[in-house]
Amino acid sequence: MANITDIAKELGIAPSTVSRALKKPDLVSLDTRHKVLQMAEKLGYLQKLRDDATAATATNLIGVIVADLTNSFSNQIVKAVHDTLENSGYSAIVGCNYEQSSIENRLLKQWASLNLKGLIIMPTAKFSKTINSVDANYPIVLVDRNSEDLSFDSVIEDNRYGASQAIEHLRELGHERxxxxxxxxxxxxxxxxxxxxxxxxxxxxxNVQIEEVDAESYDELFIGAFEKTNILMMKNKTLRPTAIVGANNAITAGILYALNLKDFKIPNDVSVVSYGDSDWCRFYPTPITSMCQPVDEMGREAASILLEKIKGKKGDPEKICLKSMLLRRASSSELQV
Structure with missing residues (x-):
């Protein structure tokens, strides 16, 4: 491979002049600089500099964007992804979109200079617009969320199945409200x-009554569920619910807080089921019946698919759908007449 001495020899000038032309062009004439650059390109020296610069900035860095790290679900996903990537020599940079496409967009643009090898993301509802606005020339795997607008690999949970299982469990116990x-x-x-x-x-x-809290963040979901539960339990005993399901851990926590403040007994007064299992569900004074999500498996599968894509695996996008499992504990019991 050519070096500065070779360029100087071809042009009949001193190596120091070549060095100045390349590193401090203002110290040589325009004509000399032009000749040096032409010869450097001809001998492949400039291409070598470009290749060295690319190698110097190359990384084994994977971007991971989750919804909210205050939620244990997101933390578990990140840990499973991190462990799988680390075993293959990759590192993860983690960000949160907090269900906001503007934050998601900003993260991806800020990470553009990091030469990411790939991205694992819990996408927002507007991810299709976000990804089209950034130059993402790396493989992408969606986790926990799917996008019908985009053809990406994805690892999700069968949320419809999980919710119906939680409801059927309570129906089998005799609950109607x-x-x-x-x-x-x-x-x-x-x-x-x-x-x-x-x-x-x-x-x-x-029919099961659906009560929607117009919120996305952990704190807002907790407060919203607390307020909803207070209103529900203020009803006459013959009208208020005998069983409540929280659609995630934050919502379940808000439900339990409201019930405790009003001194309702679980499960004697009302049964409670959580969609999502956390440590506190197991150790709560009345352990909480939960839909246990395959969180670790989701994270591992997403990372494994991404690693295969980085290696050059071709083919149609993989769509993996996993099922949750009901863990019955003391918080759900047969209807008390």
């Missing part, structure tokens, strides 16, 4: 779970 408290239906997972409840309703004569 069941309320499903959900977050904003513009969020993919909440909407899918509501569709699961509606599917269950279509097969039964007694």
């Amino acid at each position: 069941i309320v499903f408290v959900t977050g904003a239906r513009r969020v993919y997972t909440f909407n899918e779970r509501c569709l699961g409840v509606e599917s269950s309703n279509s097969k039964n004569t007694v």
Whole structure:
């Protein structure tokens, strides 16, 4: 490979002049600089500099964007992704979109200079617009959310199945006044779970009531669920719910807080089921019946698919859909007459 001495020899000038022409062009004449650049290009020296610069900035960095790290679900996804990537020599940079496309867009633009090898993301509802506005020339895997507008690999949970299983569990216990408290239906997972409840309703004569909290963040969901539960439990005993399902951990926490403040006994006064299992669900004074999501598996699968894509695997996008499992604990019991 040519070097500065080779260029100087071809032009019949000193190597120091070549060095100045390349590094401090204002110290040589325009004619000399032009000749040096032409010869450097001809001998492949400039291409070598470009290749070295590319190698110096190359990384084994994967972008990971989740909805909200205050939610244990997102934390578990990140850990599973991180562990899988680390075993293959990759590192992760993590960001939160907080269900806002503007933040999602800003993160991707800020990361553009990092030479990401790939991206794993819990996309917002407007991700199709976001991704079209940035130069993302790397493989992308969606996790926990799907996008019908885009053909990306995805690893999701069958939210409709999970919600219907939670409802059917309570129906089997004899409950008829069941309320499903959900977050904003513009969020993919909440909407899918509501569709699961509606599917269950279509097969039964007694409908489950869906109460929507128009919120997305953990704190807002907690407060909204707390307020909804207070209103629901103020009703006459013959009208208020005998069972409540929280559509995620934040909502369930708000439900439990409201019930405790009003001194309602679980499950004697009202049964409670959480969509999502956290450590506190197991250790709560009355352990909470939960839909246990395949969180670790989702994270591992998403990372594994991305690694295969980075290696050059071709073919149609993979669409993996996993199922949650009901963990029955003390918070749900047969209807107390």
